[in-house]
Amino acid sequence: MEIKKSIRGVQITDAVNKELENTGRSRVLTFKDKKGKQYLAHIEVESDKLAVVPEGKYLEHRCPHCGGRIKITSKGYFCEHYFDKGDACKWHCNGILSHRFILPHEIEAFLDGHPTVLDGCFNSQGRIFSAVLVESEVYGMSLSSVVGKCPVCGEDVLVSPLAFNCSCHEKLGEPYHLTLWRHIRGHEVTLDELKELLEYGVTKNEVMLIDDKGSLSKAYLRLSDDRKRIVADYNK
Ligand SMILES: [Zn+2]
Ligand SMILES: [Zn+2]
Structure with a gap:
């Protein structure tokens, strides 16, 4: 412990x-x-x-719109002023989005500005997908698979159960045009790290990776020169 x-x-x-x-x-x-x-x-x-x-039954973070407490109910997460009369705050997040339970710590992570990837969502056709929480004006919180912009072509980067992929790789006819695996040498790439990689080509902080000898080593994550893969930079 x-x-x-x-x-x-x-x-x-x-x-x-x-x-x-x-x-x-x-x-x-x-x-x-x-x-x-x-x-x-x-x-x-x-x-x-x-x-x-x-x-x-309240989240630790407060409503991003009015600063009210966020109530945890059987239907989901609601700003405490949601049920007020008149021009009340409408911030809320349903407890289930795309057949997936949204857990309190996942909402907290979103409200903290460090969202996490939600795996195991599936749409009405039964297709399994991964996504992040996003806020839409009309419906409250919803899911989106868009997690950034491709540094090669500028199109959206989408999260899948295994990787972060450029959305237009099929158009360019390159099967491996920006496929960044979500797990690198035992490390799960966070969305914060992905943002840094897409923007600066390297992570701000070191992470722990399994090196060639099989032991844990500190390393920065870096985009390869062709900007299509993540490589480990052990800084030796
Ligand atoms: Zn509110
Ligand atoms: Zn691209």
Whole structure:
């Protein structure tokens, strides 16, 4: 289990550590959000890492339009002013999009500006696809597979279950025109890293990759010279 002295500014005492060890969750503690507002949450051990889980039925992030709290309901996620009369805030996200449950941490990641890829969506024809959350004015949140612009031809880059692909590779008649695998040497490429790769050709931070000897090494992710693949830059 991950051991931390504090999490989000709240001290983890020996007593709390014991609770985590014994039951996998802590007592309810008072946390402060980025704007200094207090909220109640407990700490949970999730796959060996500590996570802050808010009490009650609200997300940790607030409504991107009006700053209201976001209520978690059986139908999805709604700005607390959604049901107000008159010109109320209409921000919401259905709990299921394209037959896929949207989990609280996925909405939180979107609201935090670091969205994650949602795998396992499928459309009415039964085609399985991957996507990211996007906001549309009329329907609230929806899904889109567009995750960037191709550095080779400027067309949209789409996320698939396996790779980030240029949307116009068929037009150009090149089967391997920009196919960036989502997993590189044991590392899952994040959308933030993809953005950096498409924009600057290299990631801002190093990641841990399995090198040729089979051990973990720090490396930057880089686009190959023809800008069609991701290569590991061990910086040696
Ligand atoms: Zn709102
Ligand atoms: Zn392209």
